[in-house]
Amino acid sequence: xxxxxxxxxxxxxxxxxxxxxxxxxxxxxxxxxxxxxxxxxxxxxxxxxxxxxxxxxxxxxxxxxxxxxxxxxxxxxxxxxxxxxxxxxxxxxxxxxxxxxxxxxxxxxxxxxxxxxxxxxxxxxxxxxxxxxxxxxxxxxxxxxxxxxxxxxxxxxxxxxxxxxxxxxxxxxxxxxxxxxxxxxxxxxxxxxxxxxxxxxxxxxxxxxxxxxxxxxxxxxxxxxxxxxxxxxxxxxxxxxxxxxxxxxxxxxxxxxxxxxxxxxxxxxxxxxxxxxxxxxxxxxxxxxxxxxxxxxxxxxxxxxxxxxxxxxxxxxxxxxxxxxxxxxxxxxxxxxxxxxxxxxxxxxxxxxxxxxxxxxxxxxxxxxxxxxxxxxxxxxxxxxxxxxxxxxxxxxxxxxxxxxxxxxxxxxxxxxxxxxxxxxxxxxxxxxxxxxxxxxxxxxxxxxxxxxxxxxxxxxxxxxxxxxxxxxxxxxxxxxxxxxxxxxxxxxxxxxxxxxxxxxxxxxxxxxxxxxxxxxxxxxxxxxxxxxxxxxxxxxxxxxxxxxxxxxxxxxxxxxxxxxxxxxxxxxxxxxxxxxxxxxxxxxxxxxxxxxxxxxxxxxxxxxxxxxxxxxxxxxxxxxxxxxxxxxxxxxxxxxxxxxxxxxxxxxxxxxxxxxxxxxxxxxxxxxxxxxxxxxxxxxxxxxxxxxxxxxxxxxxxxxxxxxxxxxxxxxxxxxxxxxxxxxxxxxxxxxxxxxxxxxxxxxxxxxxxxxxxxxxxxxxxxxxxxxxxxxxxxxxxxxxxxxxxxxxxxxxxxxxxxxxxxxxxxxxxxxxxxxxxxxxxxxxxxxxxxxxxxxxxxxxxxxxxxxxxxxxxxxxxxxxxxxxxxxxxxxxxxxxxxxxxxxxxxxxxxxxxxxxxxxxxxxxxxxxxxxxxxxxxxxxxxxxxxxxxxxxxxxxxxxxxxxxxxxxxxxxxxxxxxxxxxxxxxxxxxxxxxxxxxxxxxxx
Numbered sequence: 001x002x003x004x005x006x007x008x009x010x011x012x013x014x015x016x017x018x019x020x021x022x023x024x025x026x027x028x029x030x031x032x033x034x035x036x037x038x039x040x041x042x043x044x045x046x047x048x049x050x051x052x053x054x055x056x057x058x059x060x061x062x063x064x065x066x067x068x069x070x071x072x073x074x075x076x077x078x079x080x081x082x083x084x085x086x087x088x089x090x091x092x093x094x095x096x097x098x099x100x101x102x103x104x105x106x107x108x109x110x111x112x113x114x115x116x117x118x119x120x121x122x123x124x125x126x127x128x129x130x131x132x133x134x135x136x137x138x139x140x141x142x143x144x145x146x147x148x149x150x151x152x153x154x155x156x157x158x159x160x161x162x163x164x165x166x167x168x169x170x171x172x173x174x175x176x177x178x179x180x181x182x183x184x185x186x187x188x189x190x191x192x193x194x195x196x197x198x199x200x201x202x203x204x205x206x207x208x209x210x211x212x213x214x215x216x217x218x219x220x221x222x223x224x225x226x227x228x229x230x231x232x233x234x235x236x237x238x239x240x241x242x243x244x245x246x247x248x249x250x251x252x253x254x255x256x257x258x259x260x261x262x263x264x265x266x267x268x269x270x271x272x273x274x275x276x277x278x279x280x281x282x283x284x285x286x287x288x289x290x291x292x293x294x295x296x297x298x299x300x301x302x303x304x305x306x307x308x309x310x311x312x313x314x315x316x317x318x319x320x321x322x323x324x325x326x327x328x329x330x331x332x333x334x335x336x337x338x339x340x341x342x343x344x345x346x347x348x349x350x351x352x353x354x355x356x357x358x359x360x361x362x363x364x365x366x367x368x369x370x371x372x373x374x375x376x377x378x379x380x381x382x383x384x385x386x387x388x389x390x391x392x393x394x395x396x397x398x399x400x401x402x403x404x405x406x407x408x409x410x411x412x413x414x415x416x417x418x419x420x421x422x423x424x425x426x427x428x429x430x431x432x433x434x435x436x437x438x439x440x441x442x443x444x445x446x447x448x449x450x451x452x453x454x455x456x457x458x459x460x461x462x463x464x465x466x467x468x469x470x471x472x473x474x475x476x477x478x479x480x481x482x483x484x485x486x487x488x489x490x491x492x493x494x495x496x497x498x499x500x501x502x503x504x505x506x507x508x509x510x511x512x513x514x515x516x517x518x519x520x521x522x523x524x525x526x527x528x529x530x531x532x533x534x535x536x537x538x539x540x541x542x543x544x545x546x547x548x549x550x551x552x553x554x555x556x557x558x559x560x561x562x563x564x565x566x567x568x569x570x571x572x573x574x575x576x577x578x579x580x581x582x583x584x585x586x587x588x589x590x591x592x593x594x595x596x597x598x599x600x601x602x603x604x605x606x607x608x609x610x611x612x613x614x615x616x617x618x619x620x621x622x623x624x625x626x627x628x629x630x631x632x633x634x635x636x637x638x639x640x641x642x643x644x645x646x647x648x649x650x651x652x653x654x655x656x657x658x659x660x661x662x663x664x665x666x667x668x669x670x671x672x673x674x675x676x677x678x679x680x681x682x683x684x685x686x687x688x689x690x691x692x693x694x695x696x697x698x699x700x701x702x703x704x705x706x707x708x709x710x711x712x713x714x715x716x717x718x719x720x721x722x723x724x725x726x727x728x729x730x731x732x733x734x735x736x737x738x739x740x741x742x743x744x745x746x747x748x749x750x751x752x753x754x755x756x757x758x759x760x761x762x763x764x765x766x767x768x769x770x771x772x773x774x775x776x777x778x779x780x781x782x783x784x785x786x787x788x789x790x791x792x793x794x795x796x797x798x799x800x801x802x803x804x805x806x807x808x809x810x811x812x813x814x815x816x817x818x819x820x821x822x823x824x825x826x827x828x829x830x831x832x833x834x835x836x837x838x839x840x841x842x843x844x845x846x847x848x849x850x851x852x853x854x855x856x857x858x859x860x861x862x863x864x865x866x867x868x869x870x871x872x873x874x875x876x877x878x879x880x881x882x883x884x885x886x887x888x889x890x891x892x893x894x895x896x897x898x899x900x901x902x903x904x905x906x907x908x909x910x911x912x913x914x915x916x917x918x919x920x921x922x923x924x925x926x927x928x929x930x931x932x933x934x935x936x937x938x939x940x941x942x943x944x945x946x947x948x949x950x951x952x953x954x955x956x957x958x959x960x961x962x963x964x965x966x967x968x969x970x971x972x973x974x975x976x977x978x979x980x981x982x983x984x985x986x987x988x989x990x
Contacts, residue, residue: 002053002150003028003029003030003031003050003053003054004029004030004054004055004056004144004150005025005029005030005031005054005055005056005057005058005140005144006030006031006050006051006053006054006056006057006058006074007021007022007030007031007032007058007060008051008057008058008059008060008065008071008074008075008078009059009060009065009071010060010062010064010065010067010068010071011068012064013062013064013065014060014062014064014065014104014130015034017060017104017107017130017131017133018032018060018130019032019034020133021058021104021133021136021137021140024133024134024136024137025137025140025141029144030058030140031050031051031054033047033050048077048165048168051074051077051078051151051168052077052150052151052152052155052161052164052165052168053150053151053152054100054150054151055100055143055144055148055149055150055151056100056101056102056140056143056144056148057074057078057100057101057102057151058102058103058104058136058140059074059075059078059101059102059103059104060104060130061103061104061105061106061115061117061118062106062130066117069176073168077151077164077168078100078101078151079098079101079119080151080155080158080160080164081097081098081151081154081155081158082094082097082098082119084097084158084160085097091121094119094121095121097154098119098121098122099143099148100143100148100151100154101122102127102136102139102140102143103115103118103122103125103127104127104128104129104130104136105127105128105129105130106129106130107129107130107131158384159382159383159384159385160383162374162383162388163374163375163378163383174198174201174202174205174247175205175247175248175251176247177192177193177195177243177246177247178246178247178249178250178251179250180246180249180250180257183250183254183256183257184255184256184257184258184279184280185256185257185258185279186256186258186259186272186275186276186278186279187259187272187275190242190245190259191242192246193242193243193246193247194239194243197376197379198239198243199368199372199375199376200368200369200371200372200373200375200376201236201240201243201368201372204240204363204365205240205243205244205247205248207363208227208229208240208241208244208248208346208363209244209248209252211225211227211361211363212224212225212227212252212315212344212346213252213313213344224309224313224314224341224342224343224344224345225344225345225359225361226333226340226341226344226345226346226347226357226359226360226361227345227346227347227360227361227362227363228346228347228348228349228352228353228354228357228360228361228362228363229241229346229347229348229349229363229365230348230349230350230351230352230353230354230362230363230364230365230508231350231364231365231366231508231511232350232458232461232508232509232511232525232528233350233403233454233457233458233460233461233528234401234402234403234404234454234457234458234527234528235365235366235367235401235402235403236365236368236402236403237319237320237348237349237365238319238320238348239402240348240365241317241319241346241348244346245257245259245315245317249315252313252315252344253312253313253314253315253344254312254313255308255309255311255312255313255314256279256280256308256312256314256315257314257315257317258276258279258314258315258316258317259317259319260272260273260276260316260317260318260319260336260337261319261320262318262319262320262321262322262335262336262349263320263321263322269335269336270287270291270297270298271287273297273298273301273338274287274290274297276301277297277300277301277304280301280304280305280308281304284300298338299338301338301339302338302339305338305339305342305343306339306342309339309342309343310342313343313344314342314343314344315343315344315346316337316339316343316344316345316346317345317346317347317348318333318336318337318345318346318347318348319347319348320348320349321333321336321347321348321349321351321353322349322351322460322464323349323350323351323460323461323464323507324464325464326464326465326466326467330351330356332357333345333347333353333357333360340359341359345360347360350461350507350508351506351507351508352505352506352507352508355506356506364511364512366511367399367400367401367402367525368400368401368402368405369400370392370395370396370400372400373395373400373405374388374391374392374395376402376405376406376409377391377394377395377405377408377409378391378409379409379413380409380413381409381412381413381419382419385418385419385420386419386420386423390419390423391419393423393426393427394408394419394422394423394426397426397431397526398431398435398526398527399431399481399525399526399527401525401527403454403457404431404435404454404527407435407438407439407442407454408422408435408438410442411438411441411442414441414442416438416441416442417438417441430530430533430534431454431526431527431530432454432455432458432527432530432531432534433530433534435454435527436454436455439454439456454527454531455531458527458528458531459531461507461508461509462531462532462535464507465503465507465509466500466503468495468497468499468500469499469500469503469504469509470535471495472495472496472500472504473504473509473524473532474532474533474535474536474542475492475495475542475545475546476504476509476510476524476529476532477524477528477529477530477531477532477533478529478533478542478543478545478546478578479524479529479546479550479574479577479578480573480574480576480577480578481523481524481525481526481529482523482573482574482577483520483521483522483523483570484510484520484521484522484523484524484574485518485519485520485521485567485570485571486518486519486520486521487518487519487553487567487570487571488521488549488550488553488571489501489521491549491553492549501521505521505522509524509528510522510523510524511523511524511525517566518566518567518569518570520570539584540584540585540586543578543581543582543584543585544585544586544587544590546578547578547579547582547585547590547591547594548590550571550574550575550578550594551575551590551593551594551597553568553571554568554571554572554575554594554597554598554601555597556596556597556600556601559597559600559601559604559605560604560755560756561755562604562756562792562793565601565604565605568601569601572598572601575594575595575597575598576598576614578591578594579591579594579595579598579617579618579621582594582595582621583621583625588621588622588625588626589626589632591621591625592618592621592622592625592626592632592633592636593632595614595615595617595618595621595622595636596618596632596635596636596639598614598618599611599614599615599618599639599643600639602614603639603642603643603646604756605797606793606796606797606798606799607834608643608646608647608798608834608835608839609647609834609835609836611643611646612640612643612644612646612647615636615639615640615643616640616643618636618639618640619633619636619637619639619640621636622636622637623636623637628663629663629667631674634660634663634664634667634674634678635674637656637657637659637660638657638660638674638677638678638681640656641653641656641657641660641678641681641682641685642681642684644656645681645684645685645688646798647839648838648839648840648841648876648877649876650685650688650689650877651878653681653685654682654685654686654689657678657681657682657685658682660678661675661678661679661682664678671704671708673708673709673715676701676704676705676708676715676719677715679697679700679701680698680701680715680718680719680722682697683697683698683701683722683726684722687722687725687726687729688840689881690881690882694726695723695726695727695730698719698722698723698726699723701719701722702716702719702720702722702723705719711746712746712749712750714750714757717743717746717747717750717757718757720739720742720743720746721739721740721743721760721761721764723739724736724737724738724739724740724743724764724768725764727739728740728764728767728768728771733768733771733772734772736764736768737765737768737769737772740761740764740765740768741765743761743764744758744761744762744764744765747761753788754788754792756792756793756799759785759788759789759792759793759799759803760799762781762784762785763782763785763799763802763803763806765781766778766781766782766785766806766810767806767809769781770806770809770810770813775810775813775814778810779807779810779811779814782803782806782807782810783807785803786800786803786804786807789803795830796830796833796834798835798841801827801830801831801841801845802841804823804824804826804827805823805824805827805841805844805845805848807823808820808821808823808824808827808848808852809848811823812848812851812852812855817852817855817856818856820848820852821849821852821853821856824845824848824849824852825849827845828842828845828846828849831845837872838872838875838876840876840877840883843869843872843873843883846865846868846869847865847866847869847886847887847890849865850862850863850865850866850869850890850894851890853865854894854897859894859897859898862894863891863894863895866887866890866891866894867891869887869890870884870887870888870890870891873887874887874914878918879914879915879917879918879919879925880915880918880919880923880925885925885928888907888911888929889928891907892904892907892908892932895907901936901939901940902936902940904932904935904936905933905936905937905940905942908929908930908932908933908936909933911929912926912929912930912933912953915929921953922956924966924968924969924972926953927953927954927957927968927969927972928968928972930949930952930953930954931953931954931972931975931976933949934946934949934950934953934954937949950976954972954976955976957969957972957973957976958973958976958977958980960973962974
């Protein structure tokens with residue numbers, strides 16, 4: 001529900017007056033959060049929507065109002081249009097930006113102090129008092145009579161709507177920063193909270209708080225707990241620890257808040273421990289005197305913390321625990337905190353301290369969520385300068401890494417780069433180098449140490465890795481940011497020893513990945529990977545090595561077996577990533593081989609559109625790198641032609657395969673195995689197009705393969721199945737059954753019952769049996785086949801869907817229309833989602849479903865489907881394709897059964913006009929369309945129209961001998977002759 005008025009007030013002081021105004025305006029006009037949030041709605045989402053949807057915001061101002069976070073949250077949002085104005089804005093623009101705000105002043109003085117916190121223009125108006133309810137209501141109603149826009153529309157004009165709403169929700173989920181004044185604190189000059197700029201970490205703050213406080217048993221004697229924020233460089237661990245200290249530290253730890261920088265030398269560490277000791281004990285001498293007395297800061301601090309922490313809880317933060325250098329053992333946490341178990345210890349490190357230090361709870365830090373990343377990147381930046389999707393592309397480019405997002409935000413605010421320029425960088429270059437460039441642009445304008453570049457943040461960890469771990473890290477950096485399968489590491493055991501694996505995980509070069517069907521080692525952040533690639537002395541060689549390794553894994557033979565698909569799917573993102581980068585390597589054969597394997601996997605999985613996309617890229621890459629006549633190029637073009645056929649792009653498939661076949665014949669000869677492969681796919685395209693040359697070509701391929709390869713070779717069996725399908729389409733059912741049964745026997749013998757090719761043969765046999773009238777055998781075989789296909793391939797695989805469709809046809813033939821419809825509707829929904837509305841398989845299922853609806857009496861729904869399929873087939877296949885002609889026929893028969901002869905006439909007149917532009921005047925499609933138009937005109941008693949159709953399109957048939965006509969024309973000739981013999985011409989009947 002949208003409310004035109006939003007009431008903002010401090011609950012402790014203005015509730016009575018706010019509720020009175022709410023009653024005066026009405027519940028449908030004004031939103032008041034005590035009654036406007038309904039059961040089950042999420043706070044503060046509904047509050048934010050009500051505020052942004054309001055045209056008038058009533059603010060009950062008093063001293064308490066400016067001490068409540070939610071009031072300030074609402075006021076700042078209401079003031080967004082005003083705060084977005086440029087410094088030289090006119091008075092008129094200022095007034096307009098504040099026109100939606102109505103103030104209710106304190107009833108008994110105090111107004112001047114409250115108004116001081118508001119813009120001058122609001123202070124200059126004589127506002128009603130909060131207890132003047134009726135006057136206040138009249139003021140609000142007067143504001144509503146104008147043409148004011150909701151706050152959301154006004155903010156959207158500024159390009160700030162998404163940012164404002166996200167900020168509302170982010171801030172409401174975070175506790176506000178608190179004052180540290182008066183607390184025991186070291187160092188006193190701790191960096192401040194970044195306030196509203198801290199986004200997307202509410203869950204992380206909760207996890208820290210739960211680990212350090214809530215997880216305790218509640219007994220005073222319970223040991224204080226330790227938590228470790230663990231992640232690689234740039235993830236924002238230090239910022240997260242700082243914000244926890246500022247926002248929850250004063251509330252949870254009145255005994256003191258202490259911060260130690262761990263990555264320092266022993267002398268600087270002693271200074272920090274001495275500082276904490278001095279904050280706890282006033283009698284501790286200055287550091288110089290302390291050292292002169294040869295006192296031990298760690299030892300004394302341990303004793304003081306032991307005494308103090310028993311009275312009040314203490315927060316002790318150890319930031320940036322360093323990774324040990326090669327050959328060194330890690331130092332104990334007691335090095336920096338001599339009171340573990342007595343103080344709440346929060347540690348940040350790139351090392352997974354929780355693996356080696358007992359009693360430390362792991363608190364992994366992830367990158368920001370997309371919405372929070374967007375908010376951080378665009379803070380105080382003109383968000384309207386580029387589209388939201390383009391900002392999202394930039395955040396993905398840097399992997400939502402907080403360090404990178406903060407750096408880019410500052411460079412844009414400083415004018416060093418614009419959003420559009422940054423977008424162009426994101427599309428062309430790696431992030432690590434560009435982030436360092438932006439850091440250099442800022443360096444002179446920032447205090448030292450306030451912000452680090454990416455190389456600065458990541459190089460320390462890299463340099464502290466042993467050589468073997470550095471080599472392994474650089475190899476993984478060649479892969480995509482997706483999870484890395486353990487199978488890859490197993491295949492490269494000399495490089496990924498157990499010790500190397502431990503280094504990479506413990507030092508946060510690889511972050512763990514959970515879930516899924518395949519064991520995963522983890523994933524590497526894209527910015528870290530880009531940085532590591534820059535550390536290679538031979539980047540092309542390392543990329544080529546990765547391409548070769550993944551190409552070996554993506555062996556096309558492996559994808560023949562569905563049980564291998566989960567592992568291959570895990571490798572697929574890396575194959576796609578490497579193929580996209582493969583222009584950087586010299587040996588293009590590796591890249592093309594990788595692409596062929598990926599395309600073959602997608603084809604086996606039945607992902608038709610994905611297959612076509614991959615194979616199109618591979619064919620283009622092969623042609624550019626290897627030349628048009630290279631074997632790999634020809635193989636890629638053949639695969640693409642097959643993909644286009646499966647996509648339903650028959651003209652495109654025909655052109656490509658004709659071109660490829662010509663080259664194969666010229667280069668390799670007529671009976672070369674690769675020539676026969678192209679020829680086989682070409683025959684399938686011709687068959688789909690209804691070309692009579694398909695059958696002799698398929699017979700030639702089968703005979704050649706029988707002679708060259710033998711009967712049981714997989715390619716021979718494929719040719720056998722293809723020829724059988726052509727026989728089936730031509731109505732030669734016994735020949736089709738004989739060949740399909742032969743292929744089934746061979747496949748059962750050679751690859752087993754649960755191989756995808758065997759399932760295909762079973763389906764072909766069942767469909768042929770159905771066409772031959774053996775419905776019981778067909779149904780039994782199809783039901784068994786469907787169970788196996790669902791288990792082996794999944795419901796959405798094209799072969800599973802074809803089996804569903806074929807079983808539905810069998811059920812229909814047995815008059816089980818309800819069962820047929822149920823399967824057809826389910827198959828159609830999946831086909832539409834996976835292949836699209838216009839794919840031939842989708843249209844076939846829709847035609848079958850339309851016929852089922854017709855049999856069930858839903859003539860309107862049936863005809864609507866027939867018309868939709870007709871239009872799509874005309875667009876995709878052309879006017880004269882057999883499937884298009886079938887759709888014309890289906891539409892005609894559906895209307896004829898309804899005896900709707902007027903619509904029949906309109907349909908046939910339209911069809912005849914279309915056919916006359918597409919075919920010869922005396923072709924079978926035109927004659928068929930004309931005969932049906934003649935019948936419609938005759939039934940409507942339009943004698944002149946019927947005679948005109950007869951004279952122009954049909955009488956010529958009677959002058960021809962039946963032997964000179966094809967089957968379709970001969971049938972129409974017989975119908976015309978019979979009509980004239982029994983009824984006479986329309987003219988004579990008049």
